Amino acid sequence: MKAAIVQGAGKAPVYGDFEDPAPVSGENRITVTAAAISQNVKSRASGRHYASTDRFPFVVGIDGVGRLDDGRRVYFVLPRAPFGSMAERTVAPIVHCLQMPDELDDATAAAIANPGMSSWAALSERARFKPGEAVLINGATGTAGRLAVQIARYRGARKVIATGRNVDVLRQLEALGADVTIPLVDDAAALEASFKEQFAQGVDVIIDYLWGKSAQQLLIAAAKAGADAVPIRFVQIGSASGQEITFPGAVLRASAIELMGSGIGSISLDRLVAAIRELLQATVSGGFRIAFKPVPLEDFESAWSQDDSACRTVFTLGRRGA
Structure with missing residues (x-):
């Protein structure tokens, strides 16, 4: 063959x-x-x-x-x-x-299953997401990130915050369900201010596709937002911007951040398969686009x-x- x-x-x-x-x-x-x-x-x-x-x-x-x-x-x-x-x-x-599902064509299903599963499983299995929570998606301009915006909105997020370097794509994310978009600019102080503004208003879940510098800045900004902030579940999925980060231990000691990963190993295979089943069904009713x-x-x-x-x-x- x-x-x-x-x-x-x-x-x-x-x-x-x-x-x-x-x-x-x-x-x-x-x-x-x-x-x-x-x-x-x-x-x-x-x-x-x-x-x-x-x-x-x-x-x-x-x-x-x-x-x-x-x-x-x-x-x-x-x-x-x-x-x-x-x-x-x-x-x-x-x-x-x-x-x-009868209504879902083969090519669309093949395109959407893997990247869509990443955020669907992260929200369900790791973050234990509940409707009404605020979700920040770090690295929302790639195919998986764009789907994550749609999935978070479909599942009842009260607010969806999207970050990314591609400003043109960030603008398009508003039509897919993003309430706030944050360009990942090189000005560290300006970026930290943008992050802290959102944390001050309440962020419950972070879905991270990038790791690297932006994830480091997110974690530090979340810690600086104050001990009275809502506990944040930070779910690490991809490492498009770097394999390693460095941040002070005080970031975890002085905050309510829960840092975890999502993927094969952190989620059992049968639960990942179940997440894909749910995703494929939701793709029809949710009209997810990719x-x-x-x-x-x-x-x-x-x-x-x-x-x-x-x-x-x-x-x-x-x-x-x-």
Whole structure:
């Protein structure tokens, strides 16, 4: 079968031929119709992800949409290695396959599931979000961040605050549900003042896609907002701006900040799958929007190198994501 394949450590994935998978007990065979590039997929393919394999070759992709042998349409996640989602066929545990809502097309589901799950699970499983709380999304101008704005609003946030460097995209977020937008400017004093203004008015949950300098400034500003401030649950999801930060221990001692992460390891796999199920159902009723570009799998190599965070790339196969 045709697939996107990583042949060895440090090698870019290529389009080629791979062995056809055969399901074992407890698995479904899936004829793939759509699979999207995500930061998780890229880091696993490059070997930088903590869950990257040292077994080669392997097929790229951790989730997608397809059809079972009996014709049922499903979203699936974490196929059995060395098989991945960017192939004509794959195999995945039955419990990792979710029946798709009839109203949701394959390509949209493939585009939205992974980035949408990041904030959906963070709010539900880690922050224990309640309607009426205020949510600040740090790094809201990427695809996952834009979805997080919509999801927070859909789930009943009384106020959604969005940060990011791209001023043009920040303006667009107002139409998606952001009440306040904060540009991540280089002027540290001005940025701290903007953060402290929001903390003074009350922020309950921070969803962080950036880490790095802006996360450090957020934590320090939250601590400076005062001991009487509402306790803040800071949920760390991504590290687009840096892998490490440094801040005084007093930030945690002198504040009610709860610092936690969200992802595989901090949330059980069955709960992540449940979060995706809820997200896919909500995508229909909530009308969540995501920018994506459908690309035939045979054009994998050029599309892989050109992918960016502004618009998701969804590889389509067979029925072209119908």
